[in-house]
Amino acid sequence: KAGVTQTPRYLIKTRGQQVTLSCSPISGHRSVSWYQQTPGQGLQFLFEYFSETQRNKGNFPGRFSGRQFSNSRSEMNVSTLELGDSALYLCASSLTDTSYNSPLHFGNGTRLTVT
Amino acid sequence: GENVGLHLPTLSVQEGDNSIINCAYSNSASDYFIWYKQESGKGPQFIIDIRSNMDKRQGQRVTVLLNKTVKHLSLQIAATQPGDSAVYFCAENLNTGNQFYFGTGTSLTVIP
Numbered sequence: 001k002a003g004v005t006q007t008p009r010y011l012i013k014t015r016g017q018q019v020t021l022s023c024s025p026i027s028g029h030r031s032v033s034w035y036q037q038t039p040g041q042g043l044q045f046l047f048e049y050f051s052e053t054q055r056n057k058g059n060f061p062g063r064f065s066g067r068q069f070s071n072s073r074s075e076m077n078v079s080t081l082e083l084g085d086s087a088l089y090l091c092a093s094s095l096t097d098t099s100y101n102s103p104l105h106f107g108n109g110t111r112l113t114v115t
Numbered sequence: 116g117e118n119v120g121l122h123l124p125t126l127s128v129q130e131g132d133n134s135i136i137n138c139a140y141s142n143s144a145s146d147y148f149i150w151y152k153q154e155s156g157k158g159p160q161f162i163i164d165i166r167s168n169m170d171k172r173q174g175q176r177v178t179v180l181l182n183k184t185v186k187h188l189s190l191q192i193a194a195t196q197p198g199d200s201a202v203y204f205c206a207e208n209l210n211t212g213n214q215f216y217f218g219t220g221t222s223l224t225v226i227p
Contacts (some may be wrong), residue, residue, distance in 0.1 A: 003157070033213045043204065056214040090158050094213050097224035103149055104213060106144075106158035 006105035018079040025093030032074040037088040050097040127224045134192040138205030145207035154201045200225045
């Protein structure tokens, strides 16, 4: 079974631009979560989607947004990029909306560099 | 402010020895915990999980111990191998769906 797929693998953007990252969950998984990983802050929760609905949102500004499609694929968008948005963005999928039954499975991330 | 890197605890062990990685979690209401392994250039990989109604859980070569009294979690790796070299994270969940809070991580180096 294919794992979580994130595209693109690497991105370089300029301050002020916007970016869209894509995530395809494991087949059959309906929950998708996004995390930001930086050397300064570690792994931080961005948001979670289940059945196309945002269920939880972390403490990030409104410039960070996401959505989930009917096939469970998800995208996240960051507008008006800042230097501090440079990070590894990780997508994780889970079978259900409660991780007790199915732990998070992560993709290999999209490395975003803002210059 | 300045983006200072997290101080990542490090652990070096000889191949074949047992490793113990510790984690102090923050919220006494957390009721589900996972250990993840992250190798360079890859996303975190699930190792083992434990619910708060358990003190110990064993997997293949790994054991997780949970001490709720002192909010402490540990991961024991038996007969550590070079392929175990990675950064290990503990993650806690407060029964809030799939929202997890991750520890800062421990870098494990296995010396052949």
